[in-house]
Amino acid sequence: MAGKKKKDEDRGINFSPDLLDLLAKFQEIELEDFELEVKDLELWLQSGALPSQVMPQLKGIPALKGKPTELMTTQFVPPVETYPGKIVEVKLGATKGEGGTRGRSIVIGGETAPAFYTFERPVVHPPVVTLDVFDMELPLSKAVKMHVKDVIGDPAAWAKLAVEKFGADMVTIHLISIDPLLKDATPKDAVKTVEEVLQAVDVPLVIGGCGDPVKDAYVFAEIAETFAGERFLMSSLTQDMDVERCAKFVKKNGHVALSFTPMDLNLQRELNRRLYDFLGNEDIVMDLTTAALGYGLDYAFTNMERARLAGLMGDVELAHPMSSGTTNAWAAREAWLKMAPEWEPRELRGPLWEVTTALTLLLTGVDLFMMMHPAAVKTLKDVTANLVSGKKADASKYGDWVSIKP
Amino acid sequence: MTEREKKSKIGVKELSPIDVYKLLPKINCKECGEENCMAFATKIVNREVQVDQCPPLLKKENEKAYNKLKEMLKPPVKEVVVGEGEKAVKLGGKLVMYRHEFTYSNPTAIAIDVTDEMPEEELLNCIKRTEQFSYEYIGYTLKMDMIAVRSTSGEPEKFKAAVKKVVENTDLPLILCTLNANVAEAGLMAAPKARPLLYAATVDNWKDMAELALMYNCPLVVSAPNDLSMLASLAKTLLAYGVQDLVLDPGTFINEGLADTLNNFTMLRRAACKAGEELAGFPLMGVPMVAWVDKGEAADEVVKWREAYLAAMLIVRYADVLVIHGADGWSLLPNVVLRQNIYTDPRKPVAVEPGLKEFGTPDENSPVMFTTNFALTYYTVASDIENSKNSAYLIVVDTEGSAVDSGVAGRKLTAEKVADAIKETGIEKKVKHRTIIIPGKASRISGEIEELSGWKVQVGPRDSSEIPKYIIDKWQP
Numbered sequence: 033m034a035g036k037k038k039k040d041e042d043r044g045i046n047f048s049p050d051l052l053d054l055l056a057k058f059q060e061i062e063l064e065d066f067e068l069e070v071k072d073l074e075l076w077l078q079s080g081a082l083p084s085q086v087m088p089q090l091k092g093i094p095a096l097k098g099k100p101t102e103l104m105t106t107q108f109v110p111p112v113e114t115y116p117g118k119i120v121e122v123k124l125g126a127t128k129g130e131g132g133t134r135g136r137s138i139v140i141g142g143e144t145a146p147a148f149y150t151f152e153r154p155v156v157h158p159p160v161v162t163l164d165v166f167d168m169e170l171p172l173s174k175a176v177k178m179h180v181k182d183v184i185g186d187p188a189a190w191a192k193l194a195v196e197k198f199g200a201d202m203v204t205i206h207l208i209s210i211d212p213l214l215k216d217a218t219p220k221d222a223v224k225t226v227e228e229v230l231q232a233v234d235v236p237l238v239i240g241g242c243g244d245p246v247k248d249a250y251v252f253a254e255i256a257e258t259f260a261g262e263r264f265l266m267s268s269l270t271q272d273m274d275v276e277r278c279a280k281f282v283k284k285n286g287h288v289a290l291s292f293t294p295m296d297l298n299l300q301r302e303l304n305r306r307l308y309d310f311l312g313n314e315d316i317v318m319d320l321t322t323a324a325l326g327y328g329l330d331y332a333f334t335n336m337e338r339a340r341l342a343g344l345m346g347d348v349e350l351a352h353p354m355s356s357g358t359t360n361a362w363a364a365r366e367a368w369l370k371m372a373p374e375w376e377p378r379e380l381r382g383p384l385w386e387v388t389t390a391l392t393l394l395l396t397g398v399d400l401f402m403m404m405h406p407a408a409v410k411t412l413k414d415v416t417a418n419l420v421s422g423k424k425a426d427a428s429k430y431g432d433w434v435s436i437k438p
Numbered sequence: 439m440t441e442r443e444k445k446s447k448i449g450v451k452e453l454s455p456i457d458v459y460k461l462l463p464k465i466n467c468k469e470c471g472e473e474n475c476m477a478f479a480t481k482i483v484n485r486e487v488q489v490d491q492c493p494p495l496l497k498k499e500n501e502k503a504y505n506k507l508k509e510m511l512k513p514p515v516k517e518v519v520v521g522e523g524e525k526a527v528k529l530g531g532k533l534v535m536y537r538h539e540f541t542y543s544n545p546t547a548i549a550i551d552v553t554d555e556m557p558e559e560e561l562l563n564c565i566k567r568t569e570q571f572s573y574e575y576i577g578y579t580l581k582m583d584m585i586a587v588r589s590t591s592g593e594p595e596k597f598k599a600a601v602k603k604v605v606e607n608t609d610l611p612l613i614l615c616t617l618n619a620n621v622a623e624a625g626l627m628a629a630p631k632a633r634p635l636l637y638a639a640t641v642d643n644w645k646d647m648a649e650l651a652l653m654y655n656c657p658l659v660v661s662a663p664n665d666l667s668m669l670a671s672l673a674k675t676l677l678a679y680g681v682q683d684l685v686l687d688p689g690t691f692i693n694e695g696l697a698d699t700l701n702n703f704t705m706l707r708r709a710a711c712k713a714g715e716e717l718a719g720f721p722l723m724g725v726p727m728v729a730w731v732d733k734g735e736a737a738d739e740v741v742k743w744r745e746a747y748l749a750a751m752l753i754v755r756y757a758d759v760l761v762i763h764g765a766d767g768w769s770l771l772p773n774v775v776l777r778q779n780i781y782t783d784p785r786k787p788v789a790v791e792p793g794l795k796e797f798g799t800p801d802e803n804s805p806v807m808f809t810t811n812f813a814l815t816y817y818t819v820a821s822d823i824e825n826s827k828n829s830a831y832l833i834v835v836d837t838e839g840s841a842v843d844s845g846v847a848g849r850k851l852t853a854e855k856v857a858d859a860i861k862e863t864g865i866e867k868k869v870k871h872r873t874i875i876i877p878g879k880a881s882r883i884s885g886e887i888e889e890l891s892g893w894k895v896q897v898g899p900r901d902s903s904e905i906p907k908y909i910i911d912k913w914q915p
Binding site: 099100101103104105106107108109110111113148149150151213243294325326327328329330331333334337338341365366369374375376377378380381384385387388391392395411415418419420421422423424425426427429430431432433434435436437438 | 537573575592640664689696697698746763848
C-alpha cells in the first residue's frame, strides 16, 4: 500500500479518502475482455419521419412602447401533471418473519411520477444497487479484479466484500459455471454456491444464470425449490425459455422473475403477458437491456424512458420496476482500453464510463442497478441519496462560479 | 391564444399535415419540387423542408397564412445563435421534451473556461487544447464548442485585454462571464462583432445588461439561482426591453442541491414544450463547473469526476449549453459520447447494409475478414481497419443488427450465414487465397464455418482494436 501511495504522488494525483481511494487501486491495469450482453438490438420505426431541420427564425420583433424601468414580476407555475398509472411495488428478499432468512427485504417500484420529478411527487422507493459476484474465475476487467482478486473463486467472501466494503444493497450471484460450454456445473453445485452466499450476507439476492435457456431453467427450478420463501430475483426469464414452467416454480416458491427482452417494448409486453398467467404483477421486474455508453446507450435510454412513461400513463404491461445490467458499460472499449495520453488515466475513465451509463438510465426511472465498479456504485448511491434527501439548494453563493480561482 | 396557436404549442407530435395543408395555397403548382401541396405539407411536418420553399406562399397576398404557419411551426424552445461565421453555435431550438417524440436538435454546446487573470501562455494553451479536442467516434468527430471567458479580476481593463487575446486566437464562440456591467462592457468592446453570449442579467443588473445586449446585438443569459419566478420575471422584463435572444440559467447545484437542479431544468423544459409557456421557451444553461466552488479538501481529480457526472445528468436533462472547467480527456470523453448518443435520431436504424466492403486498395492477396451488420460493431471495426492502413476486404454478414457475441448466442450469426455471405459477395473471385479472419467472439462457430464454406478460418482478436497488430503478426493467406 505504501508503494501504491508513492506511485500516486509520482503521478501528481493526491487521492482523497472515500471515492478516490477506490480509484487509487487502478494502477497498471488491463481489461482482458468483457462480454457485451446486448442481444438483438431492435428499434421501432416511425414511418415517414426524417431528421429535423433548423427552424426558420421569426422575422421582426414586437414593437416596443418604451423600455420597462421596473422588473415586471410574474409567477412561474410549476407544470405539475397527474398520471393514471402507478409502477407496481415489488418486494425483493424476505426476512424471517416473511418466510425467508434475510436481515431485511427491499421494495422497489411504486413510483407515481417520472424519475425524480420531485416537484410533483417524492420518490417512493429510491433505486438500489446489486453488485456482481461470480461463481468462478472468468475474464474480468483487471480494473475490477484489483478490488476482488482475493475473493475470486470464493463467492461467499466476494459477497461479503460487496456488502460490507462496497455498500451493495443486494448481491447478484452469477452462476456462470453451470454453462454447458464452461464447467457445466450441476444444479446441486449451484445450490451449494447459493447456500454459501446466503450464509455470508443477509441482503436479498439476485440469482444470475449463464444465458443457456435450457440449463438456466433446470438450475433455477432447483434453487427456487431449495430456497423457497427467500424471494430471490431470478435473472432472468426470457422468451426462449419454457416460460410456463419457470413462472410456475418461481410463483410456487415465492420468488420474483426478472423478465428480460432485447430492447423491444412490444416483446417486453408480450413476455410479461405470458408471465401474468402464472405470476402476480408484484412478482415481476423487467429488464429492457442495457447497452453501454457509446455502444447503443441511446436505444436503452429511450426504451426505458418510453416504458416508464407508458407505465405511468396506464400501460400496466410496462408498469413494472426496471432493472439495468449497468455492468455492460464495460463492454465499451473506451471504458478499458489504453488510449493516447490525452485520454488517460483509464483508471478514472473506466469507472466514469460506468457512472455515466448508470446516471443516464437513473434519469429514465431504473429501480435496480446491477453494477461492477465500487467507485461507480458509490457515486450512484451518493447521487441518489442527494436526489431523495428533500434538501434545498443553497442559492446564496451561486454567482461565485464566475469569479472563483480553482 | 387561438385554438390553433395553442395546438402549435402542444408539440410537433400533434401537428398533422392537414393543419399545414389548410394554410398552403392548395394550387399544386409543384414549384417547391413536390407533387402537390399535401406532399409538401407532410414534409413540413416532418421538418424535411421549410415553409420558405413554397414560392407562392411568399407573395404579399399570402402573408397572413405564411405568418400563421411560421408561428405554428415555431419550436417551443427558441433557437439562439452565438458567435459568427462557420463556428457559430445554435443553442436550443428544441421541438420536443422527450427524445422519442422527435429528434433533439442542436446538441448541448460545451464551453471550456479561461480567466482574465491567467498568464498569457496558459490562456493560449487552454484555447489550443479546447480547439484541438477531437475524438473520432463511429464516423463523427466529437469536439468542444465554445470558450467561456470569466472575469476573476473584476477589472474592466484586464477583462478587455483577455477577451481581446481570446478573440485574436480563436474563432470559437464566446461566453463573457461577469456580473458587473462595466466589466461586461469592456469585454464586449474587445469582441464587437463576435456576437458572444453575455453572462448574465440578474435581479441586480438587468437594465445595464439589457442595454449592452441591445447595443452589441448579443444574446443574453438570464440568471436567477433556484428561483423560477424570478427567472420568468427577468425574462419577461428583458423581452419587453427588446432583448429577444435569451438563455435561461436556473442555477446548477451539486450534492444537496441536485434535486432542485434537476427539478428546475425539467420544469422549465416541460413548461415550454407541454404547456406552451413562452417565458420558459429559451435554451437552458448548465454550469457543472460549480463543482469547483465547493471543492473543499478534495483532490482535483475528485472535483473533475463530480463535474463530469453533473454534466452527464444535465446533458440528459435538457441543458443546451454547459460551462466546464475540468478539461481533461478522461472526464470529457464520456460526456461528448453521451451527447452524441442522446442527440442521434431515435429512429436511426440499428443495422447497416450487409455486403462486401473494401478498405484501401485490396488485391488478390489481401486479408478477408467478416463482421456483423450491427451499426456500432460495423463502424468500430471499419474504423479500426482504416486506422491500420492495411488494404483489406470486410464481409458484413446480415445478423439482423446483432453484435457478434449476442449474434452467436441468439443464432443470428451462424456458420450458414457466413458461408452464404462468402458466396454471395463474390469474394472468391477477388482473392486467390481461401482464408478468412473471424471475430474472436465467434470462435465457437469456427469449425462449422470451415466445414460449410470450405475456407480456412483464422480466429482473430476479440476486440477489433487489435486488428492492425493481428494482420501484421498473424495474417498468412
